Amino acid sequence: MTRHQKPSSSPTRRRVLQSGSLLLLLGVAEIARGATIVAVRVWPAPEYTRVTIESDGALAARQLFVPSPPRLAVDIEGIELNPALRELVAKVKSDDPFIAGVRVGQNAPNVVRLVLDLKQPARPQVFTLPPVAAYQHRLVFDLYPQQEIDPLEELIAQRLQDTQRQAGTAAAPAPDPLGELIARQMEHPRPVPGLPPATPVPPVIARATPTAPVAPGSPPPSSTRTDRLIIVAIDPGHGGEDPGATGVSGTREKDVVLRIAHLLRDRVNATTLNGNPMRAFLTRDADFFVPLNVRVEKARRVQADLFISIHADAFTTPAARGASVFALSQRGASSSAARWLANKENAADLIGGVNVAGVRDAHVQRAMLDMSTTAQINDSLKLGSSMLGQLGKFARLHKGEVEQAGFAVLKAPDIPSVLVETAFISNPEEEARLRDPAYQQQLADALMRGIAGYFSRNPPLARSRTL
Numbered sequence: 393m394t395r396h397q398k399p400s401s402s403p404t405r406r407r408v409l410q411s412g413s414l415l416l417l418l419g420v421a422e423i424a425r426g427a428t429i430v431a432v433r434v435w436p437a438p439e440y441t442r443v444t445i446e447s448d449g450a451l452a453a454r455q456l457f458v459p460s461p462p463r464l465a466v467d468i469e470g471i472e473l474n475p476a477l478r479e480l481v482a483k484v485k486s487d488d489p490f491i492a493g494v495r496v497g498q499n500a501p502n503v504v505r506l507v508l509d510l511k512q513p514a515r516p517q518v519f520t521l522p523p524v525a526a527y528q529h530r531l532v533f534d535l536y537p538q539q540e541i542d543p544l545e546e547l548i549a550q551r552l553q554d555t556q557r558q559a560g561t562a563a564a565p566a567p568d569p570l571g572e573l574i575a576r577q578m579e580h581p582r583p584v585p586g587l588p589p590a591t592p593v594p595p596v597i598a599r600a601t602p603t604a605p606v607a608p609g610s611p612p613p614s615s616t617r618t619d620r621l622i623i624v625a626i627d628p629g630h631g632g633e634d635p636g637a638t639g640v641s642g643t644r645e646k647d648v649v650l651r652i653a654h655l656l657r658d659r660v661n662a663t664t665l666n667g668n669p670m671r672a673f674l675t676r677d678a679d680f681f682v683p684l685n686v687r688v689e690k691a692r693r694v695q696a697d698l699f700i701s702i703h704a705d706a707f708t709t710p711a712a713r714g715a716s717v718f719a720l721s722q723r724g725a726s727s728s729a730a731r732w733l734a735n736k737e738n739a740a741d742l743i744g745g746v747n748v749a750g751v752r753d754a755h756v757q758r759a760m761l762d763m764s765t766t767a768q769i770n771d772s773l774k775l776g777s778s779m780l781g782q783l784g785k786f787a788r789l790h791k792g793e794v795e796q797a798g799f800a801v802l803k804a805p806d807i808p809s810v811l812v813e814t815a816f817i818s819n820p821e822e823e824a825r826l827r828d829p830a831y832q833q834q835l836a837d838a839l840m841r842g843i844a845g846y847f848s849r850n851p852p853l854a855r856s857r858t859l
């Protein structure tokens with residue numbers, strides 16, 4: 393994988409012209425001359441929908457967002473309408489949360505106009521990415537909802553759905569972990585030195601939640617009345633523009649790890665530990681890209697008790713094999729292979745593609761997250777060896793002990809976090825196993841037993857915020 397460096401990468405120039413409040417014009421300094429579109433891709437997800445236009449030269453685009461009816465018009469300069477671009481129309485699925493349809497046309501010689509008709513008002517972000525890995529130049533439109541989706545709200549809504557479903561069949565009144573979760577969030581946000589505290593749950597959530605009679609100022613529910621909800625953040629690696637590694641038979645890491653994550657979620661959600669229900673939270677639940685720092689932030693927002701990142705990477709040689717588990721290291725990597733892998737994982741944002749406008753914040757956040765504590769790493773090592781012990785019962789292990797390196801995704805200062813390499817997708821035998829639904833179940837079972845084993849020796853209540 394070669395990374396091409398664009399010789400004349402001048403900084404993006406941003407101009408905003410306003411005509412009433414309707415016109416937003418975003419200019420890019422470099423004007424493309426005769427670039428050809430090589431691919432278009434659409435990544436729909438409730439969190440945001442991304443449209444990527446890949447070309448063999450840098451593109452300049454001007455965008456115009458019209459709020460009523462909501463649509464985004466983009467003029468792309470220096471290109472002619474070609475079949476690759478026309479494909480975009482068919483690539484938008486009817487269930488896309490944001491895009492109702494796409495129209496493309498040659499607006500003027502050398503200018504293609506693209507209109508995205510939207511299903512809801514959106515906050516568009518338009519930006520370009522220089523060539524990286526297998527990609528050439530990319531022009532990206534991200535459509536975010538006007539009201540940002542709050543991971544905690546999402547978790548609460550899922551939990552509520554399940555509780556209501558169970559209410560029809562349960563003979564005894566179910567415990568109220570949902571109410572407890574909300575109360576906990578409102579009463580005891582966990583401050584982390586140097587990090588801004590998580591935003592308190594807006595009161596609207598409590599109001600919209602019939603099982604949560606918690607009003608600001610009212611005493612928190614007593615521990616005898618409610619159980620403590622144990623939250624496990626499951627992080628399927630890669631996604632969207634970042635496929636992760638690909639096996640010789642074409643298996644993509646991002647797909648396999650999402651399947652394993654779903655199987656693990658089912659097991660977590662069906663598990664109760666000493667009367668405490670467990671709940672899984674997925675950092676991504678579809679094929680879209682989530683930046684590394686956002687994965688960490690989501691887990692912190694839902695106050696996860698554990699963070700488990702699931703991968704199936706390639707190695708430099710097809711002979712490499714076996715499962716491995718990694719924890720964070722603050723002082724270098726435990727092996728050169730671990731360092732190599734961490735560097736590769738940490739490059740995910742470049743391949744997945746983040747908006748440069750957000751990079752400064754990401755740097756600040758990363759610097760703050762560098763304050764991870766020794767306690768977090770110790771707990772992560774314990775969790776990792778519990779998982780490794782279970783994986784070793786049926787899978788070959790790459791190394792018999794938990795390895796350590798500076799993985800950006802493991803940097804939540806307050807959440808024990810591990811990264812599990814379930815197998816090497818670059819090994820043809822292991823790729824075949826990763827595709828096997830029975831083997832995927834075995835992996836999920838082992839991870840679940842690893843989690844339960846860890847909690848049996850390190851009860852979450854002992855470390856928890858008070859009820």
Ligand SMILES: [Zn+2]
Pocket residue numbers: 629630636637645703704705737
């Ligand atoms: Zn990976």
